[in-house]
Amino acid sequence: MEFEESGIGEECGVFGCVAAGEWPTQLEVAQILTLGLVALQHRGQESAGIVMSTGTNPPTYTTLKGMGLVNTAFKAEDLLKLRNGNLGIGHTRYSTTGISELQNCQPFVVDTLHGKIAVAHNGELVNASALRKKVMRHGVGLSTSSDSELITQLLALTPPMEELDTPDWVARIKNLMTETPTSYSLLVMYKDVIYAVRDPYGNRPLSVGRLVPISRLHSSGAGETDTEGWVVSSESCSFQSIGARYYREVQPGEIIQISKNGVKSLSVVPRPEGDPPAFCIFEYVYFARPDSIFEGQMVYTVRQRCGQQLAIEAPTDADVVSTVPESATPAALGYAQQSGLPYVEVLCKNRYVGRTFIQPNTRLRQLGVAKKFGALTDNFAGKRVVLVDDSIVRGNTISPIIKLLKEAGATEVEIYLNQYCMFAALIYFHRHSVFVMSHDTSQVHIRVASPPIRFPCYMGINIPTKEELIANKPEFEDIAGYIGATSVRYLSVEGLVSAVQSGIESHGKEERISTKTTRFGHCTACLTGKYPVELEW
Numbered sequence: 001m002e003f004e005e006s007g008i009g010e011e012c013g014v015f016g017c018v019a020a021g022e023w024p025t026q027l028e029v030a031q032i033l034t035l036g037l038v039a040l041q042h043r044g045q046e047s048a049g050i051v052m053s054t055g056t057n058p059p060t061y062t063t064l065k066g067m068g069l070v071n072t073a074f075k076a077e078d079l080l081k082l083r084n085g086n087l088g089i090g091h092t093r094y095s096t097t098g099i100s101e102l103q104n105c106q107p108f109v110v111d112t113l114h115g116k117i118a119v120a121h122n123g124e125l126v127n128a129s130a131l132r133k134k135v136m137r138h139g140v141g142l143s144t145s146s147d148s149e150l151i152t153q154l155l156a157l158t159p160p161m162e163e164l165d166t167p168d169w170v171a172r173i174k175n176l177m178t179e180t181p182t183s184y185s186l187l188v189m190y191k192d193v194i195y196a197v198r199d200p201y202g203n204r205p206l207s208v209g210r211l212v213p214i215s216r217l218h219s220s221g222a223g224e225t226d227t228e229g230w231v232v233s234s235e236s237c238s239f240q241s242i243g244a245r246y247y248r249e250v251q252p253g254e255i256i257q258i259s260k261n262g263v264k265s266l267s268v269v270p271r272p273e274g275d276p277p278a279f280c281i282f283e284y285v286y287f288a289r290p291d292s293i294f295e296g297q298m299v300y301t302v303r304q305r306c307g308q309q310l311a312i313e314a315p316t317d318a319d320v321v322s323t324v325p326e327s328a329t330p331a332a333l334g335y336a337q338q339s340g341l342p343y344v345e346v347l348c349k350n351r352y353v354g355r356t357f358i359q360p361n362t363r364l365r366q367l368g369v370a371k372k373f374g375a376l377t378d379n380f381a382g383k384r385v386v387l388v389d390d391s392i393v394r395g396n397t398i399s400p401i402i403k404l405l406k407e408a409g410a411t412e413v414e415i416y417l418n419q420y421c422m423f424a425a426l427i428y429f430h431r432h433s434v435f436v437m438s439h440d441t442s443q444v445h446i447r448v449a450s451p452p453i454r455f456p457c458y459m460g461i462n463i464p465t466k467e468e469l470i471a472n473k474p475e476f477e478d479i480a481g482y483i484g485a486t487s488v489r490y491l492s493v494e495g496l497v498s499a500v501q502s503g504i505e506s507h508g509k510e511e512r513i514s515t516k517t518t519r520f521g522h523c524t525a526c527l528t529g530k531y532p533v534e535l536e537w
């Protein structure tokens with residue numbers, strides 16, 4: 001929950017669609033793109049954009065962009081302008097690089113020697129500064145501060161071995177992947193195809209789905225001949241809402257081509273020998289929607305295992321287990337299952353307030369918290385409550401919630417956190433004496449279902465600087481005394497990684513692209529300081 005109020009966020013989601021069969025298509029590609037972006041709205045709420053193509057030679061591109069949520073950025077009359085497209089890509093944005101303005105809204109479209117391309121990007125380039133200088137040395141100007149425009153311009157540059165009259169987009173994409181190892185998932189639209197790309201470390205997710213007739217959506221007999229189109233998305237959670245079936249993930253380093261004829265793997269760019277994949281562990285713990293599938297396992301199930309592991313590593317005496325709605329619910333259920341305690345709801349969420357973590361301004365974030373919750377007093381009056389949350393970052397949410405529960409009748413509130421950091425909240429507790437202990441004050445045990453965050457992220461997650469993190473301050477040595485808690489314990493790095501990877505091992509028989517992708521690995525740099533690649537400044 002605290003991640004919503006903290007400004008810590010995922011920077012964007014990408015979505016693409018190609019109609020199958022004869023063109024012009026009867027498939028409503030623009031509507032599918034819009035619904036796909038709505039399903040990815042949790043990944044970015046600052047702006048949204050769609051670029052449609054007729055897929056003809058030469059193609060006609062139509063662009064639609066706007067600030068805010070998808071449903072407000074796109075008007076019904078604007079979507080009518082996109083009705084003639086046979087394929088398209090879309091993007092919903094949260095800025096980690098680049099300011100929040102319409103000029104930074106994706107997808108970007110540029111002219112190349114061989115025609116226009118459109119690019120949508122999820123991630124953040126670790127060597128963006130050096131790449132910007134390189135592009136400018138080629139005489140190319142950059143009109144935005146976004147990494148995504150930089151990627152677009154790099155793709156527009158002709159690779160050394162390309163014939164003048166024959167564009168080799170696989171070579172261009174490989175050239176880009178050589179220039180920057182991570183972090184990105186890309187959609188590149190050129191003429192009548194979409195290229196879907198993940199960086200060699202697989203730091204950002206990307207999945208492919210198959211559109212089938214609604215009558216065959218839940219039929220086991222639906223085959224390739226029933227395909228109405230192909231979609232590609234940052235998360236598979238978008239597939240259900242548009243009538244698509246999960247097909248497979250784009251593997252780390254893989255370049256696939258999606259056309260009206262189907263999906264084709266073109267190449268896999270390997271990592272340096274010995275380097276494991278580095279899929280962002282944050283996707284499992286918070287950012288992804290719980291019904292998404294990564295590495296053969298559902299995010300919801302992973303979060304349950306995190307809660308179970310938390311109960312093993314940090315048990316306590318209590319009467320009930322509950323959660324701060326809603327992202328921490330799977331972990332709370334896992335904790336309850338493992339501990340044998342009953343799970344009850346203690347808070348009622350006002351669903352019309354909306355998620356506020358995406359707002360870049362602290363005051364706006366705080367305004368969104370004020371009337372989010374009500375107490376379900378009958379469920380916990382006179383009981384000791386274990387409250388499972390997904391985060392405490394600034395403390396704008398959790399401290400008023402604890403105060404609310406205590407005033408409503410909880411005799412003891414124990415907090416179990418399902419996320420990485422709690423630095424500002426702890427400072428808030430200290431300064432405002434929320435948990436000043438005395439002889440008549442309830443015991444408060446803090447449990448964090450992931451290790452303390454100690455390092456910033458340079459690969460697409462907006463995390464505060466190292467100096468701001470409470471885990472790096474002297475007060476952390478006696479964090480329980482500092483905040484007035486009875487005890488504070490964190491889930492170990494090993495416990496978190498085990499909860500994530502145990503489900504992947506059970507799906508070990510799933511199809512792999514090559515022996516290079518048989519291993520799995522996850523980026524835990526924000527916890528350990530071990531970044532998957534050497535950072536360039």
